[in-house]
């Protein structure tokens with residue numbers, strides 16, 4: 064792969080530590096989590112003890128004030144191993160930043176230390192059965208009664224939702240606002256409270272990832288649990304979606320490179336009467352295309368990472384990064400079945416290859432489906448010429 068110059072020696076040392084933790088603590092247990100459909104709480108605590116959660120959060124709230132590059136390293140090492148159930152970056156780089164940037168001191172003190180230590184698991188709930196891509200059309204309502212908010216609604220496909228202690232829930236504070244002009248707000252909801260029902264969703268992709276339905280029925284949330292300003296929820300979601308998409312791009316890219324590398328080695332090792340499968344022009348030219356795509360994507364993602372660190376983050380670039388990385392990943396995962404022949408769908412190798420294929424489809428759906436990203440990028444084209 065291309066030479067990358069964004070990491071320091073310290074980051075590379077940290078990469079070795081992350082790899083050792085994942086290979087030593089996670090890999091031996093991962094198959095049982097696939098079976099269970101979720102990661103046990105103990106694993107979150109261990110990740111917290113190892114300092115792998117919310118590293119960029121301030122020290123005053125349990126984090127390590129680390130560089131964003133350390134978040135990148137963790138996401139890459141997870142992606143390389145395709146540990147799709149144990150998406151620590153969901154907690155560290157998708158949920159925690161809402162607290163760091165928007166929460167009051169009291170809210171930070173109540174939740175951030177637990178998210179950093181792994182004592183608490185966090186989730187974010189936007190998607191509803193009838194509004195996934197169309198975030199602004201959500202139907203969950205947040206009404207006001209004496210001193211509290213009352214939450215009613217149905218969220219679906221919420222990652223870590225069944226395990227989560229705390230969920231950031233988006234809902235409409237102004238139920239009379241016309242669709243598309245939703246006055247959304249964000250609430251910090253503790254899942255142990257009355258009015259919260261949860262049920263796991265059985266799924267064929269990302270099998271170890273806890274994915275859950277959340278139903279809120281007259282769920283009373285103290286007014287002190289409003290995150291940020293009332294009515295600004297949509298602005299917050301779209302602002303933070305940029306970082307979410309960049310993290311998903313980083314994860315997808317690392318998975319793509321790992322699957323491609325394994326495939327090249329397979330093709331090189333699979334003998335034919337005249338050499339190996341890799342000697343066929345139809346094989347190597349296709350692999351060359353995908354390798355080139357990976358190189359170009361990596362350079363683009365690294366540019367986005369640097370811009371994120373410099374606070375010059377551009378949400379459209381994150382959309383491009385996620386679109387490209389997840390679509391190339393999908394092409395590689397499909398070819399990883401095709402070029403293995405029957406082995407691509409049988410035995411242990413086939414099981415891995417077909418799981419990679421299904422998981423890669425998830426990656427071009429979650430955090431904004433590819434078509435939605437194309438739509439958003441396409442509509443902004445007139446401003447970039």
Ligand SMILES: Cc1cc2nc3c(=O)[nH]c(=O)nc-3n(C[C@H](O)[C@H](O)[C@H](O)COP(=O)(O)OP(=O)(O)OC[C@H]3O[C@@H](n4cnc5c(N)ncnc54)[C@H](O)[C@@H]3O)c2cc1C
Nearest residue numbers: 187188189190195196220221222428429430431432434438
């Ligand atoms: C494993 C997993 C984990 C998830 N985790 C979370 C989470 O933690 N929190 C959360 O809130 N959500 C989560 N989601 C939900 C995810 O963000 C949504 O699935 C995604 O946004 C798509 O919404 P949808 O499934 O409702 O599809 P729909 O909105 O019904 O779209 C279906 C398809 O229609 C097409 N389409 C839709 N809109 C357009 C458009 N404008 N232009 C062109 N084509 C379009 C696309 O092909 C799209 O895939 C998760 C999903 C999965 C699969």
